[in-house]
Amino acid sequence: MPKPLLTVWYNTRCPVCDAGINHQKRRLIEAVKAGSVEFRDINFEPEALSAFGASLEDVRRRLHATDTSGRLLAGADVAIAVWRITPGGGWLASLFGNPIALPLTRFAYDRFADVLYAWNRRNGHW
Template sequence: MKPEESCDQISVLYDGSCPLCRREIAHLQGLAERQEQSSLCFVDISKPGRFASEYAVDRAALLARFHVQCADGSLLHGAAAFVEMWRHLPGWRWLARLAQLPGMLTVMEWAYRGFLRVRPRLQAIARFFETRA
């Protein structure tokens, strides 16, 4: 599926064991809930066993990168997954439109890959502050 094509309903697959992911998803869920009919469903994939057969990708791969599953069953990951989710969020749709500019999705994917390199350190910092709160 091309990232420009929009899904009718998507499942946002996130790592609920990641403090960064939990905080971001809580914010996005709040935005989605403000819509009368949200087309987003948020799924915590950090719980073992439950999702093994539901997705065409193994659990480790799902936890390693951000994924969304479209209503047609297709799975997007990385920047393309963020863009698809943004299409369904009020106040974030402009980012989805920005991603349609030539080369922009590639730049967003590079930025996301850069984030993934530092994610473990950021998670450790976030966990440190969670335990001190």
């Protein structure tokens, strides 16, 4: 099987993250079946991204992904990469990933991720 275009690492123990990724999986069903995108639970492979310096807690805090060139993406950059390959999602990638909007997109994503991470810790979603 060819290497996926994108391998997305996420926390299935977070109900919000899990629901969001399940929604994306359904939208990308053909790409998942073809192996061009892969979604993986960091809880089963907590050291998977250690070579990049990303810990289990980093992935629990924000989405992470690797692309075919071996680059590590994190946070909003992962969402934008997923939107780019999602049928009908290119406009979201263009809107939120353009050079003018990207800093604000990253800031908003990071603040939301911080709140969600704190909520997950408080509610024992580990």
